[in-house]
Amino acid sequence: MKRWIAAWLAGALFGAGLALSRMTDPNVVLGFLDVTGDFDPRLAFVLFGAVATTLIAFRLVLRRPRPVLAERFQLPLSQAIDRPLVTGALLFGVGWGLAGYCPGPALVGAAAGVDTALAFVAAMIAGSLLQAMTARRGPA
Template structure:
């Protein structure tokens, strides 16, 4: 378990460093990407394109391993269709992203670079996670 925790920490640190280097910890970049008819900033498209290209190239090779290096099995989604919960969650996520300019990864990385916005966003994110757990427990 210690190796798994260290790998998770290293992965998170690498992800956060990449977000910080690309400027994605700045919510103005994200909001600029969403502002198609104003001060449009295409930077996020390049970051997203790099992530999608990397995944397309390497995902099949990773899955050929049979199991992850530090776990017994891969934990992949079994969902095969689109339902109301997925659409509703995507809509809420998108609205929050559009209002704040943050999603969870960049918000946590933003804490690491001292972003004032992240100090407001992360507690709201945690409250949303708690609300989700309470609603789904019933």
């Protein structure tokens, strides 16, 4: 039960941060990505704040023998930069650039009933299902 409460609180805090920074508004995100046009630098502060927080927090947290609410840390085993990673990153970036949404802000927007976010989440679920079906078939 403690893990569910901690997950809910972390998700609520994350969603509030996304809303406060206006990352749930695709026009703000697209303005940030438009470096040659009507560039809006405000999200750079969000980006730098997130990176700084992560750099500090990860160093502190990983000094612990184990997480507070789990038996062990679950860290990625592979550090390989392979085709699936690069392809996924490219698709993510293109989707973010075209729609102005990434999964977190889209879920916040969908929970608020924003029609573009609902469409994005539906497409995201379809893409996830397609990936799962493709992965089950194995490499081509």
